[in-house]
Amino acid sequence: MEKCYEVKVLEMEQTFPCKENENILEAMKKWGKGPVNHGCFGGGCGVCKIKVVSGDYRITKNMSYAHVTDEEKEKKIALMCCIKPCGNLIITRRSDNNS
16 A cells, blocks of 8 residues: 655644655645645756655656756755655745755
């Protein structure tokens, strides 16, 4: 049986379920939740950039280095379309000026 986790969006005080084999952006869109617009769903546009405040995830698609650098990855900054949860997550939208 596939596990399901909770994703909490800090700014909006919203939560939505996300299956372990579903990327965060797919789940957010399905449930009509979240702070982020979306574009390509493939890791190339950078529109769905977020910071993971707590929780573990796995990267399942390549994120364009133009949008997420190695330094940002170390700070748990990711594209929602490229990550899947390994447990409950707390996320926050971020601008390119915030780390």
